[in-house]
Amino acid sequence: MGLPSVGLLAFGWATPALAGVAVDPGGKVFRLDGGHVTYAFGVDDKGYLQPLYWGPEIDAQAPLQARVSTELSGFDPAGMQTAQEFPGQGEGLVTDPGIKVTFADGNRDLVLKYRAHRIEGAVLAIELADIARPLSVTLRYAIDESTGVVTRSATVRNDGRQPVRVEALASATLTLPGASDYRLHFLSGRHAAEWSQHTVPLSPALTVLESRRGSVGHGNQPWLAISRQGQTTEEAGPVWFGALGWSGSFRLSAQADNIGRVRVAAGFNSYDFAWSLKPGEALDTPPFYAGYSPGGFGGASRAFHRFQMARIIPGGERAPLRPVLYNSWEATAFDVTAEGQIKLAERAARLGVERFVVDDGWFGERHDDKAGLGDWTVNPRKFPQGLKPLIDKVHALGMSFGLWFEPEMVNRDSALYRAHPDWVLNFPGRPRTEGRNQLVLNLARTDVRDHLLGVLDKLLRENDIQFIKWDYNRNWTEPGWPEAGADQQRVYVDYVRNLYHILAELRRRHPGVEIETCSGGGGRIDTGIMALTDQAWTSDNTDPFDRLGIQDGFTMAYAPAVMMAWVTDAPNWANGRTTSLDFRFLSAMQGGLGIGADLTKWNDAEAATAGRWIAAYKGIRATVQRGDLYRLVRPVSGADQTATVYVAPDRGQAVLFAMQRGSQWKDQWAPLRLAGLDPARTYAVRVLGGGALPEGIPARASGAWWMNQGLNLRLRGDYVGVGLVFEAVKQL
Numbered sequence: 001m002g003l004p005s006v007g008l009l010a011f012g013w014a015t016p017a018l019a020g021v022a023v024d025p026g027g028k029v030f031r032l033d034g035g036h037v038t039y040a041f042g043v044d045d046k047g048y049l050q051p052l053y054w055g056p057e058i059d060a061q062a063p064l065q066a067r068v069s070t071e072l073s074g075f076d077p078a079g080m081q082t083a084q085e086f087p088g089q090g091e092g093l094v095t096d097p098g099i100k101v102t103f104a105d106g107n108r109d110l111v112l113k114y115r116a117h118r119i120e121g122a123v124l125a126i127e128l129a130d131i132a133r134p135l136s137v138t139l140r141y142a143i144d145e146s147t148g149v150v151t152r153s154a155t156v157r158n159d160g161r162q163p164v165r166v167e168a169l170a171s172a173t174l175t176l177p178g179a180s181d182y183r184l185h186f187l188s189g190r191h192a193a194e195w196s197q198h199t200v201p202l203s204p205a206l207t208v209l210e211s212r213r214g215s216v217g218h219g220n221q222p223w224l225a226i227s228r229q230g231q232t233t234e235e236a237g238p239v240w241f242g243a244l245g246w247s248g249s250f251r252l253s254a255q256a257d258n259i260g261r262v263r264v265a266a267g268f269n270s271y272d273f274a275w276s277l278k279p280g281e282a283l284d285t286p287p288f289y290a291g292y293s294p295g296g297f298g299g300a301s302r303a304f305h306r307f308q309m310a311r312i313i314p315g316g317e318r319a320p321l322r323p324v325l326y327n328s329w330e331a332t333a334f335d336v337t338a339e340g341q342i343k344l345a346e347r348a349a350r351l352g353v354e355r356f357v358v359d360d361g362w363f364g365e366r367h368d369d370k371a372g373l374g375d376w377t378v379n380p381r382k383f384p385q386g387l388k389p390l391i392d393k394v395h396a397l398g399m400s401f402g403l404w405f406e407p408e409m410v411n412r413d414s415a416l417y418r419a420h421p422d423w424v425l426n427f428p429g430r431p432r433t434e435g436r437n438q439l440v441l442n443l444a445r446t447d448v449r450d451h452l453l454g455v456l457d458k459l460l461r462e463n464d465i466q467f468i469k470w471d472y473n474r475n476w477t478e479p480g481w482p483e484a485g486a487d488q489q490r491v492y493v494d495y496v497r498n499l500y501h502i503l504a505e506l507r508r509r510h511p512g513v514e515i516e517t518c519s520g521g522g523g524r525i526d527t528g529i530m531a532l533t534d535q536a537w538t539s540d541n542t543d544p545f546d547r548l549g550i551q552d553g554f555t556m557a558y559a560p561a562v563m564m565a566w567v568t569d570a571p572n573w574a575n576g577r578t579t580s581l582d583f584r585f586l587s588a589m590q591g592g593l594g595i596g597a598d599l600t601k602w603n604d605a606e607a608a609t610a611g612r613w614i615a616a617y618k619g620i621r622a623t624v625q626r627g628d629l630y631r632l633v634r635p636v637s638g639a640d641q642t643a644t645v646y647v648a649p650d651r652g653q654a655v656l657f658a659m660q661r662g663s664q665w666k667d668q669w670a671p672l673r674l675a676g677l678d679p680a681r682t683y684a685v686r687v688l689g690g691g692a693l694p695e696g697i698p699a700r701a702s703g704a705w706w707m708n709q710g711l712n713l714r715l716r717g718d719y720v721g722v723g724l725v726f727e728a729v730k731q732l
């Protein structure tokens with residue numbers, strides 16, 4: 001069976017990509033091919049849409065065919081045994097559905113079968129419809145030709161005359177063939193301890209990764225990976241991975257079904273969710289990105305990083321590199337004044353900092369965390385002449401200017417709350433639980449949305465601001481929207497959509513302004529908000545050793561291109577640990593570099609050290625931010641040594657960071673074998689930041705040598721590290 005291949009342009013929800021979509025002449029088998037990955041599904045003789053294949057690229061003649069399933073036993077009817085691309089909750093389904101509804105008459109049986117397919121640009125759209133009732137679901141697919149990442153989403157449409165209550169809706173459900181050795185990998189954490197990594201067997205026990213908090217939160221990430229025990233390592237073996245592009249409550253579930261097939265469902269969290277779908281109305285899901293790599297966790301994360309850089313982050317491959325920033329939060333907390341900030345700005349500029357950011361405390365009556373949120377006007381006692389003198393000074397010093405906001409929040413002690421107590425999420429007559437003394441504005445309301453957009457737009461029009469740090473410092477407690485009556489559970493979707501609307505609209509009106517997503521550190525980072533922001537604040541925990549673990553977890557899912565890391569003062573606020581300035585820089589330079597220390601307390605030697613590191617960083621940041629990341633020695637719990645290497649896309653430069661927690665018994669490192677270099681080119685090596693090469697390391701050798709023989713390192717002392725830069729030598 002030859003499959004006509006269709007080369008397609010345009011990509012519904014991301015930037016254009018060439019993709020391969022093929023449909024067999026009988027319209028029964030659908031294939032997506034790209035990045036050496038094949039994803040296929042097909043229609044069986046009963047009309048069910050079945051997953052057929054997802055893995056390494058297979059030939060165009062592969063005998064893919066959807067076969068009708070029969071019942072396994074009286075307890076397992078055929079409909080339940082059929083692995084469907086997107087099952088409706090009906091016909092005895094016992095795994096997580098793609099969609100669950102209740103019709104107006106109380107009927108809750110939904111059986112979806114294939115109705116039609118269309119090719120819309122680069123998107124393959126498959127329409128499923130219920131066997132009897134006028135309800136349809138359109139599944140959308142596109143494949144990225146370079147990485148093989150498949151973007152999926154779903155739209156449910158009510159063509160009937162009565163409203164339908166949607167109680168669960170996934171962006172995608174996915175199936176892997178039966179096996180007993182699957183392992184599920186996921187990320188979770190809490191404030192100042194984000195991005196810890198977990199692995200569990202995929203068994204008949206349903207594993208749910210979710211947020212019920214209204215926002216993504218610090219708990220589970222909307223990302224997962226699946227490996228095979230005994231086959232998958234950091235650099236080899238199969239890894240399937242997926243991430244949901246949604247910044248609100250989400251649910252990802254995974255389970256082995258009764259015959260060992262893996263079923264994954266990802267989408268809106270059905271917990272406390274409902275959407276009354278009016279006649280003629282449609283509801284779209286966010287995208288789910290699904291990828292496969294034969295190259296282990298490293299291969300999978302590099303592919304997904306490349307996809308994010310090319311297709312998700314604003315500007316794609318042309319997005320500017322992250323400037324070195326200074327942020328005043330750890331230095332001044334709420335004690336922000338024009339004078340104090342100017343002092344910090346002068347010192348920051350001398351170090352080579354490129355962007356100066358004023359954090360919390362510049363607005364309203366914000367002297368601590370008890371008041372002021374909601375009142376986004378400059379505090380006249382702290383800034384008697386407004387922000388202009390400070391902004392002008394920062395610009396004159398050659399830096400761009402950034403400002404902190406927490407737009408979605410309000411303190412009770414604020415003019416905004418006094419004027420609009422009804423604007424917060426609440427259930428009338430019930431307590432309004434505070435977190436950090438603040439309440440959450442109900443962005444689902446269009447008046448709240450428009451107010452915030454207006455306030456932010458005005459501030460950006462009236463001040464020459466280049467950067468916003470957008471914070472969000474609590475989660476929802478009483479998620480009520482009284483004005484929406486019986487429909488108020490749609491708040492989980494409308495809130496996030498309006499947040500995206502504000503971000504998108506600000507970007508459109510102020511194209512020069514960059515935005516950082518922050519939520520008490522890394523509480524709102526996902527591929528949804530990534531499409532509307534330029535960088536992410538990974539964690540409030542700025543300890544350089546803890547950070548190595550945080551960064552390792554973060555980069556399992558997300559690109560170093562957006563991962564910000566600061567050098568702050570020692571002892572560290574989070575754990576009291578004291579480390580050298582060198583160690584702090586070497587840790588923070590593995591992402592977008594920032595400084596968050598109190599520069600007024602630094603002596604000349606410290607300032608000189610920092611200046612040297614910042615200059616060194618500028619020479620490697622394109623490689624760190626845009627290159628391929630290889631995790632050579634992972635910071636597994638208790639590890640004394642960790643090492644990462646970043647390789648530039650053209651393999652002309654590589655940067656190795658070797659970090660040591662403690663030394664014992666005069667131990668030497670096991671040979672560090674680099675990865676990702678061109679074996680045939682010669683690379684000269686130098687120490688990042690200057691200094692003599694550690695003993696025993698040749699000044700130059702081929703890529704093959706560095707990758708196969710490796711280098712022998714001995715670091716002496718605790719919390720020490722070294723960076724080595726490998727530059728390809730130009731052949732004469």
Ligand code: GLA
Pocket residue numbers: 329359360404471473518519520521537539540
């Ligand atoms: C959050 C952020 C910090 C800082 C404070 C300000 O915790 O993560 O970086 O901006 O808020 O209140």
